Amino acid sequence: MKRMSRKHLATPYVFWIICFTILPLIYIAWYAVSDGDGGYTVENILAIFEPVHWKAFVLSIELALICTVVCLLLAYPVVLILRRLKIKKKGTIVAVLILPMWMNFILRVYAWQVLLSDNGIINSFLGMLGLPSINIINTPAAIVFGMVYDFLPFMILPIYNSLMEIPNDIIEAAKDLGADGFTIFRKIIWKLTLPGVISGITMVFVPAMTSFVFSDILGGGKIQLIGNVIEQEFTTSMNWQLGSGLSIALMTIILLIMALLQKSNQQTKGNNMIW
Amino acid sequence: MSDNLLELRGISKAFDGKTILQELDLNIKSNEFVTLLGPSGCGKTTTLRIVGGFEKPDTGSVIFNGEDITALAPEKRHINTVFQKYALFPHMNVEENIAFGLKIKKKSKEYIKDKIKYALKLVDLDGFEKRKPNSLSGGQQQRIAIARAIVNEPEILLLDEPLGALDLKLRQDMQSELIRLKNELGITFIYVTHDQEEALTMSDKIVVMHRGLVQQIGTPKDIYDEPCNAFVADFIGDSNLLKGKMLDDRLVEFLGERVICVDEGFGKNEPVDIVIRPEDVEINEVGKGIVNGVVKNILYKGANYEMTVEAGGFDWLIHNTVAYPVGSMVSLYVKPFNIQIMKQMDESEMILDEDMENETYE
Ligand SMILES: Nc1ncnc2c1ncn2[C@@H]1O[C@H](COP(=O)(O)OP(=O)(O)OP(=O)(O)O)[C@@H](O)[C@H]1O
Numbered sequence: 001m002k003r004m005s006r007k008h009l010a011t012p013y014v015f016w017i018i019c020f021t022i023l024p025l026i027y028i029a030w031y032a033v034s035d036g037d038g039g040y041t042v043e044n045i046l047a048i049f050e051p052v053h054w055k056a057f058v059l060s061i062e063l064a065l066i067c068t069v070v071c072l073l074l075a076y077p078v079v080l081i082l083r084r085l086k087i088k089k090k091g092t093i094v095a096v097l098i099l100p101m102w103m104n105f106i107l108r109v110y111a112w113q114v115l116l117s118d119n120g121i122i123n124s125f126l127g128m129l130g131l132p133s134i135n136i137i138n139t140p141a142a143i144v145f146g147m148v149y150d151f152l153p154f155m156i157l158p159i160y161n162s163l164m165e166i167p168n169d170i171i172e173a174a175k176d177l178g179a180d181g182f183t184i185f186r187k188i189i190w191k192l193t194l195p196g197v198i199s200g201i202t203m204v205f206v207p208a209m210t211s212f213v214f215s216d217i218l219g220g221g222k223i224q225l226i227g228n229v230i231e232q233e234f235t236t237s238m239n240w241q242l243g244s245g246l247s248i249a250l251m252t253i254i255l256l257i258m259a260l261l262q263k264s265n266q267q268t269k270g271n272n273m274i275w
Numbered sequence: 276m277s278d279n280l281l282e283l284r285g286i287s288k289a290f291d292g293k294t295i296l297q298e299l300d301l302n303i304k305s306n307e308f309v310t311l312l313g314p315s316g317c318g319k320t321t322t323l324r325i326v327g328g329f330e331k332p333d334t335g336s337v338i339f340n341g342e343d344i345t346a347l348a349p350e351k352r353h354i355n356t357v358f359q360k361y362a363l364f365p366h367m368n369v370e371e372n373i374a375f376g377l378k379i380k381k382k383s384k385e386y387i388k389d390k391i392k393y394a395l396k397l398v399d400l401d402g403f404e405k406r407k408p409n410s411l412s413g414g415q416q417q418r419i420a421i422a423r424a425i426v427n428e429p430e431i432l433l434l435d436e437p438l439g440a441l442d443l444k445l446r447q448d449m450q451s452e453l454i455r456l457k458n459e460l461g462i463t464f465i466y467v468t469h470d471q472e473e474a475l476t477m478s479d480k481i482v483v484m485h486r487g488l489v490q491q492i493g494t495p496k497d498i499y500d501e502p503c504n505a506f507v508a509d510f511i512g513d514s515n516l517l518k519g520k521m522l523d524d525r526l527v528e529f530l531g532e533r534v535i536c537v538d539e540g541f542g543k544n545e546p547v548d549i550v551i552r553p554e555d556v557e558i559n560e561v562g563k564g565i566v567n568g569v570v571k572n573i574l575y576k577g578a579n580y581e582m583t584v585e586a587g588g589f590d591w592l593i594h595n596t597v598a599y600p601v602g603s604m605v606s607l608y609v610k611p612f613n614i615q616i617m618k619q620m621d622e623s624e625m626i627l628d629e630d631m632e633n634e635t636y637e
Pocket residue numbers: 290291295313314315316317318319320321322469636637
């Protein structure tokens with residue numbers, strides 16, 4: 001009896017998943033393989049290999065990779081320092097670090113447009129100090145800038161969680177056995193935070209790979225990422241079949257990458273945690 | 276130069292302004308099994324952490340082999356620790372855990388392999404090389420933690436309540452195993468426990484601590500037979516603790532009776548604490564002892580009977596091989612040399628101790 005009622009509790013959730021995740025996916029998959037005249041084709045999916053699309057796809061991977069690496073390089077030391085701090089309110093500091101997450105996403109990107117533009121606040125400030133201005137708006141650098149700013153919290157949180165889970169006496173045990181700081185990092189801390197790192201990479205890389213807002217706003221519409229291509233197929237070109245085909249191709253490639261990452265994670269630790 | 280392997284000289288330590296250790300002095304010789312014994316929160320772990328290098332004392336120094344190592348980092352000391360909560364590396368299997376220290380010391384593969392085999396045999400866990408810590412029971416993890424420490428051949432092995440989490444049977448097995456290990460390896464052990472029985476059976480030397488102060492240092496026999504104050508007497512074994520007054524040399528008064536004893540050198544009419552062990556109280560016919568009383572309670576305890584006798588307004592705890600029925604009138608007698616007389620402890624210290632024991636420490 002009890003089990004029955006518990007199962008009922010999950011019903012709305014299952015309903016939600018079917019309506020908003022599974023059905024749209026099936027719909028997109030169906031669009032992807034239909035040629036618009038009632039027939040079936042794989043051309044829409046293979047269109048990812050057409051030079052225009054492939055170029056956008058490769059650039060997306062590059063920028064997403066750079067963004068992920070920068071996020072990791074920024075987040076990891078911050079979290080390490082946080083652990084060392086001997087204060088009780090570490091949670092508050094983390095909350096401050098992830099505070100921007102609670103602000104509207106599009107607003108934040110527009111804010112960066114204002115800040116980074118050629119006559120923007122940053123350049124006026126640099127001018128006041130007599131420094132040369134930086135012209136990065138409408139370049140890939142500006143896009144990465146915006147992405148790093150937006151996605152950094154998603155790197156910090158999982159790493160923070162996995163680092164805080166390491167009991168202090170394990171670190172002391174390593175010292176006791178003669179390990180210096182670097183050895184402790186390499187053999188203990190890095191290994192034990194790897195699940196968090198992989199979750200962080202997943203949560204930064206995937207949205208960075210698929211987003212089109214950053215390139216729209218900070219790239220000045222001149223830089224085409226795969227997200228932009230797909231968006232335009234759905235909006236301006238109204239070619240839903242091609243848009244769906246590219247989406248499915250993109251999704252497949254991302255899932256493959258994630259599967260590889262998870263596998264490398266499982267080899268180091270028998271624990272698969274998606275955050 | 277002294278032949279002490281380790282000396283703690285005037286160690287004091289405070290946390291958040293609260294004094295935890297006060298002027299602690301301790302000398303440990305090579306090959307000794309030294310036990311730090313005391314109630315929870317008395318500073319045992321803190322003392323051990325200072326020896327291991329994980330905590331710096333506020334004052335005082337740690338001397339190892341005649342060298343001051345107070346400021347030396349833990350990874351540079353020839354001392355290894357078995358932590359209270361095992362602290363095995365969760366992502367490494369048993370073999371990798373044990374090899375950790377040896378790899379850092381850049382020992383050869385052959386050497387490491389031999390050592391792992393030897394250590395696992397020693398702790399009776401051969402065949403466990405590939406197991407992960409989370410697949411082991413508490414006792415097995417504990418033994419791996421011991422194996423991981425001893426393969427480094429430390430001069431001193433620190434053990435912080437290593438058997439605390441084990442059930443009685445396993446604990447007794449491990450106690451004899453540890454003693455065997457110690458004899459086989461010739462390592463100096465510093466052992467922390469709050470279990471007085473464990474301390475009495477295992478140690479060469481016991482350090483009784485209370486509220487950051489060393490109360491008494493001695494062999495198990497010294498500590499049991501000649502406790503230096505009421506705290507030690509009360510903490511070690513069962514005892515009858517009485518208040519009394521020293522009337523003269525070799526004459527003490529308690530429960531309103533004048534009794535002959537063997538202690539001298541107290542002031543005239545000085546108030547004293549008196550300890551009488553339950554097995555030292557003899558039961559005689561009425562009138563042929565120090566005080567008369569009535570048997571209130573009797574329990575069969577295997578080797579002997581444990582009785583409670585109310586006499587002179589005090590409930591005496593008595594161990595005797597002969598049973599006396601409840602309600603029978605008896606007289607109690609104690610031989611002069613079995614009456615332990617000690618300077619009185621500050622009343623407040625005893626009361627505070629009860630508070631400390633009720634608090635829970637991590
Ligand atoms: N890092 C610390 N910061 C603040 N107080 C501490 C710290 N470490 C220990 N203490 C305090 O010092 C006192 C002694 O602690 P310690 O761990 O040495 O006790 P112990 O004798 O090992 O007790 P137990 O038998 O419960 O393990 C306790 O009151 C504890 O709260």
